[in-house]
Amino acid sequence: MNNLKWLAASMTALIVFGCASQKEPAEQAVANINAALGSAHDAAAKYAPDGLQSVEAQVATLKDNLSKGDYKKVLADAPAVNTALANLQQAAIAKQEEADTQLAQTKQQWRSLSADVPKMIAAIQSRLEVLSKSRRLPKGVSKASSESAKASLESLNSTWTEATSAGANGDYAGGVAKGQAAKDKAAEIMNELGMTSS
Secondary structure (H helix, E strand, C coil): HHHHHHHHHHHHHHHHHHHHHHHHHHHHHHHHHHHHHHHHHHHHHHHHHHHHHHHHHHHHHHHHHHHHCCCHHHHHHHHHHHHHHHHHHHHHHHHHHHHHHHHHHHHHHHHHHHHHHHHHHHHHHHHHHHHHCCCCCCCCCCCHHHHHHHHHHHHHHHHHHHHHHHHHHHHHHHHHHHHHHHHHHHHHHHHCCCCCCC
16 A cells, blocks of 8 residues: 555656656747747738737647646647747748838839929920910810810829829839829820820
């Protein structure tokens, strides 16, 4: 009987020791994952929000198991969470690089429009001034088309003002969208006035 008691006590001691020996590595594993998630959080929230939600749920489960003292489960699940976290970081980096490339292209488009559209507007204004002083309109240009071009120029100026405002505020995509619309409109007016938009 004493032998059985001793055996039971020994088994209990081993279990307690086993739990104790797993506690520190489990806590360390969760701490490491938590720190890695913290450093990746902002980029992931911006570029891979769906993946972030999934990883956050896995980390929450790990923390829950740690608080329950289920260190064995924490240590068993930690590698999979680490892998998911690494994949999340890679996805966020890839999406960020893609976004940076897209932004660089959009900025270049904006620079081109910023150079082209004001020149087109100035040419249209100059043409309208010349036409207003001419006794006879050139071939292909009617009084009606000249008046229409004047009205269209006001709309064009308004669109270009919105485009430059967007560009000045760092909204290059918005600036390009409105800027391209302004360029198309300018080309249309120039055509109406018998000008070339090249």
